[in-house]
Amino acid sequence: MAEGLQKKVAELKDQGNRALTSGDTKEAIRLYGEAIKIDPNNHVLYSNRSAALAKASNYELALVDANKTVELKPDWVKGYSRKGAALSFLGRYEEAKMAYEEGLKLDPENQQLKDGVKDTQAHLTGPAGSQPLGGNPFAAPGIMERIQRDPRTKGFLAQPDYMDKLKQLQQNPQALGNHLQDPRIMTTLSVLLGVDLQQAREEDMDQRSSPPAKDEPEPMEEEEEELTDAQKEAKEEKKKGNEAYKKKDFETALQHYDKAIELDADDITFLTNKAAVYYEMDRLEDCIKESQKAIERGREVRSDFKLIAKAFFRIGQAYFKEDKYKDAITYYNKSLTEHRTPEALKKCQEAEKLLKEYEAKSYVDPEKAEEEKALGNELFQKGDYPNALNHYSEAIKRNPEDPKLFSNRAFCYTKLAEWQLGIKDCDECVRLDPKFLKGYLRKGAILQAMKQWGRAQDVYSKALDIEPNNPEANEGYKKCLQTMSQDPEEIKKRAMADPEVQQIMSDPAMRVILDQMQNEPGALNDHLQNPEIRAKIQKLMESGLIQIR
Numbered sequence: 001m002a003e004g005l006q007k008k009v010a011e012l013k014d015q016g017n018r019a020l021t022s023g024d025t026k027e028a029i030r031l032y033g034e035a036i037k038i039d040p041n042n043h044v045l046y047s048n049r050s051a052a053l054a055k056a057s058n059y060e061l062a063l064v065d066a067n068k069t070v071e072l073k074p075d076w077v078k079g080y081s082r083k084g085a086a087l088s089f090l091g092r093y094e095e096a097k098m099a100y101e102e103g104l105k106l107d108p109e110n111q112q113l114k115d116g117v118k119d120t121q122a123h124l125t126g127p128a129g130s131q132p133l134g135g136n137p138f139a140a141p142g143i144m145e146r147i148q149r150d151p152r153t154k155g156f157l158a159q160p161d162y163m164d165k166l167k168q169l170q171q172n173p174q175a176l177g178n179h180l181q182d183p184r185i186m187t188t189l190s191v192l193l194g195v196d197l198q199q200a201r202e203e204d205m206d207q208r209s210s211p212p213a214k215d216e217p218e219p220m221e222e223e224e225e226e227l228t229d230a231q232k233e234a235k236e237e238k239k240k241g242n243e244a245y246k247k248k249d250f251e252t253a254l255q256h257y258d259k260a261i262e263l264d265a266d267d268i269t270f271l272t273n274k275a276a277v278y279y280e281m282d283r284l285e286d287c288i289k290e291s292q293k294a295i296e297r298g299r300e301v302r303s304d305f306k307l308i309a310k311a312f313f314r315i316g317q318a319y320f321k322e323d324k325y326k327d328a329i330t331y332y333n334k335s336l337t338e339h340r341t342p343e344a345l346k347k348c349q350e351a352e353k354l355l356k357e358y359e360a361k362s363y364v365d366p367e368k369a370e371e372e373k374a375l376g377n378e379l380f381q382k383g384d385y386p387n388a389l390n391h392y393s394e395a396i397k398r399n400p401e402d403p404k405l406f407s408n409r410a411f412c413y414t415k416l417a418e419w420q421l422g423i424k425d426c427d428e429c430v431r432l433d434p435k436f437l438k439g440y441l442r443k444g445a446i447l448q449a450m451k452q453w454g455r456a457q458d459v460y461s462k463a464l465d466i467e468p469n470n471p472e473a474n475e476g477y478k479k480c481l482q483t484m485s486q487d488p489e490e491i492k493k494r495a496m497a498d499p500e501v502q503q504i505m506s507d508p509a510m511r512v513i514l515d516q517m518q519n520e521p522g523a524l525n526d527h528l529q530n531p532e533i534r535a536k537i538q539k540l541m542e543s544g545l546i547q548i549r
């Protein structure tokens with residue numbers, strides 16, 4: 001890599017490190033990503049970004065980067081540490097332990113890896129030290145908060161014997177069998193797993209021991225008896241409101257929800273339903289206010305966290321409808337913190353994508369793009385290619401639809417011997433403007449520098465289709481043709497170093513086709529009708545192994 005680009009990578013890495021240290025994980029991830037674009041084989045950059053992603057609780061992507069670190073540098077201990085940490089955060093403790101142990105093979109005295117093995121081993125409480133099925137729900141993070149928030153379990157926390165049993169189950173989940181007769185434990189497990197185990201157990205008991213004539217569900221009767229008259233009346237009003245909502249009679253629905261709130265101010269579903277009506281009426285400010293009321297009241301009365309998550313999600317939806325994507329993302333994330341649902345996650349990702357597109361469009365300014373281009377040209381003339389590159393890149397951000405800017409940056413990459421990046425910019429030139437001649441000429445020159453004469457010849461041929469008498473295209477085409485005819489062995493040697501070419505040439509069916517092409521020129525048209533064969537022939541032409549006139 002050119003010295004200027006190495007300096008740029010080091011600068012981005014240092015900036016990322018500072019951002020991570022200061023707690024700005026989003027900026028750190030962005031900076032490491034920019035550095036990776038320039039130096040995609042730098043294992044340290046992937047390692048650092050893995051750490052930043054883990055800190056941002058994006059453990060899946062942290063694992064992807066950790067795996068890439070190990071792939072690029074399998075003898076580097078830190079990569080296994082990153083991989084083990086990401087797997088641990090994902091609850092995949094068996095795999096995490098294996099990752100730490102792989103690292104210890106390289107450095108048996110590494111204390112961080114030893115601690116990792118010890119930590120993962122503590123979670124492997126299944127048979128023969130394996131991962132327990134589903135883990136220990138009683139040892140999950142935030143368990144006390146979830147128990148406290150759920151109206152079915154919050155009263156248990158004041159009972160000392162319940163707390164003793166809970167502590168015992170946190171330390172030893174296999175003790176659950178000793179407490180299955182305690183309805184409080186079954187209710188707690190229902191809350192933690194999101195499954196009504198208690199009701200299922202009671203139904204099973206009814207089938208085995210209750211008189212056949214008794215077919216009313218006991219739990220429902222008990223729940224109904226616990227409601228006050230006001231609460232029962234409130235639920236009736238809610239039911240009427242829901243019916244009106246389905247008919248899109250929104251004013252009537254609001255009246256019923258307001259009556260329900262007057263009768264029972266502790267049930268925040270009346271508030272979230274009211275917010276839903278405002279949302280449908282496009283009264284988005286009222287929707288947000290009503291949802292905020294639901295959250296505040298829910299905190300006061302310790303409502304189910306799922307209901308609070310729903311209120312946060314509703315606010316996010318209101319902001320999304322107003323195209324306020326940044327605010328929408330904030331509230332979608334708050335909803336996901338309370339209770340993770342596929343719908344909230346999908347909407348959050350959609351908002352993030354739209355925000356990115358919006359910010360990119362907002363940044364577009366053709367005048368500033370021209371200013372940056374002029375600065376780039378000035379530095380280019382002075383031979384300061386790394387800084388010229390920075391200005392061309394900024395110009396592209398300001399006007400990403402101008403093929404000339406990509407052409408300039410491609411030429412700059414050529415001066416820095418960054419061939420692949422140059423080719424990428426040339427391809428973008430002709431994507432934006434298929435008749436942009438300079439894009440083909442730049443690409444042809446790069447391919448010549450890479451000694452890929454067949455591909456270069458093909459590119460110059462396309463340039464000549466646009467401008468048949470162009471001197472640069474004519475000269476490039478002739479030079480490629482001359483080089484391939486003068487030293488066919490060198491061309492063959494270089495082509496056969498390409499794994500894809502090797503695979504094509506070792507295919508018996510392709511060998512037959514190539515023989516037919518040589519002996520029966522008319523067979524070529526038939527073979528070109530097959531897209532797969534056509535692609536293989538094109539590859540052989542680009543490599544210079546075959547020529548078709």
